[in-house]
Amino acid sequence: MADTLTGPAHQAPDAVPEFPMPRESRCPFDPPPALKELQGQGPLAKVRLWDGSESWLVTRYAEQRALLGDPRVSADTDQPGYPTKASPQAGEGKLSFIMMDDPEHARLRRMVTGPFAVKKVEALRPAVQRIVDGLIDDMLAGPAPVDLVDAFALPIPSLVICELLGVPYDDHELFQENTKTMVRTTATPEERGAASREVAGYLAALLGKRIAEPKDDLLSSLAGRVTAGELDHGQATEMALLLLIAGHETTANMIALGTLALLRHPDQFKLLRESDDPKFVAGAVEELLRYLHITHLGRRRAVTEDIEIAGQVIKAGEGVIMVNEIGNRDPEVFADPDRLDLTRDARRHVAFGFGVHQCLGQPLARMELQVVYGTLYKRIPTLKLAAPMEDVRFKNDAFIYGVHELPVSW
Amino acid sequence: MTVGSPAPAHTTNPMHEEGNPAMKVELEADKCVASGQCVLAAMDVFDQDDDGIAILLEEQVGEDRLDDVREAVAVCPAAAIRLVDQ
């Protein structure tokens, strides 16, 4: 692919653009226009990060998947050249296997994949349906407008992951508030560290209880590994922390941002509201995952051995950022990529990442979203935004994209 | 598209398939990261064990299942699935 030779990588150093770039405020669902422009120029570009360092930006789907599947790229934030998202992540400690490489990554990940298998998750569908129906009953019984994030989007995944892990939902304020701090890019390292330590301390104590008195939940299975000497207490706590954090902010943002996107695309909203076909709803979930790509700011890795790709050599010790949000808008893979089209086959999107770190909770996230998108708009067909669009605050300052609140009425 | 697991070139030859209704599915379980994607793509061909690791329900797939198994090959994040002629 010789087109990289004309790409920004070969411009003067002062022309290296800064990453992340701002979104266009009138198009809150679209990736930053500057990213699309770089994608049009070639699969690789050099960018400058918050700390002045340079990293490779990988803009096209094929190259993103190739690199995310390559064992010479490392997810270890301590590797030389690792492109950090904000001021040192060291203050927060490591977030278990999401920041490790194989074989240790695989060893730890396999300890917790069991409950997320497709059929095990499918068995939870009736319980999730009850949660969703109950929250909708409550909203309909209460006053409008209501903040959909608080009343609906956040409780669903939070309740579900708490149930799976065996964390009492009554304590949700402790981890919901702290998670918000942990994913806010503008929080200081000290603030993020303190938030993470508070939740970790809470989980460590709970783990201690399960070691003494096991129950039938994921935390108890981690406790069993500690007793068996396969994990130490700290490792098990970190894994529980990773699952708790990854399990609720993400899905919650998909629910709220997805609803806003549908309200702004009434024809698509109508399709979903009127469909009784679970297959269509499942396809709609994939398309919304592709289109919204809430895990913006890229999958980040350090290269540990020289890699030749797209006519370039990425050297050991350099950073690579796979910006999946534009991989999902790559016209080579998705026709008319900037259109939200619930009828398209979007299954090959990279919203869950790719390679060995691909989202472990994806069957659960999919099922939750299928229940939500398949229920909410049917039960509240007149759902509408209860504030001017200009007033909706988007999470441009968070590692996970979404809306801070979503006032709705009906 | 040439992304996804590197399938042997001859498996992509549609002429070949026409005279050959069944193909063999190969799964490298030690590469599997338990994403569940193959199960979603072809539930009658793939399942998962107690740890979420993929298992094959069928090794030979007929013409009618090829599209779904090809989708599984394409979406597998770990390049653990292959479709081969026999």
Ligand code: HEM
């Ligand atoms: C719509 C919702 C979700 C989205 C968009 C999402 C997205 C992602 C992405 C992009 C990654 C890859 C990170 C990387 O490569 O650096 C990831 C990893 C992960 N996700 Fe999710 N996720 C979602 C829901 C969940 C849920 C419900 C859980 C449940 C516990 C979960 C647990 C995890 C874990 C543990 C990892 C790390 C996997 C590893 O490093 O091997 N996620 N997720």
Ligand code: SF4
């Ligand atoms: S798609 Fe690949 S990684 Fe995922 S469960 Fe199937 S074989 Fe394993």
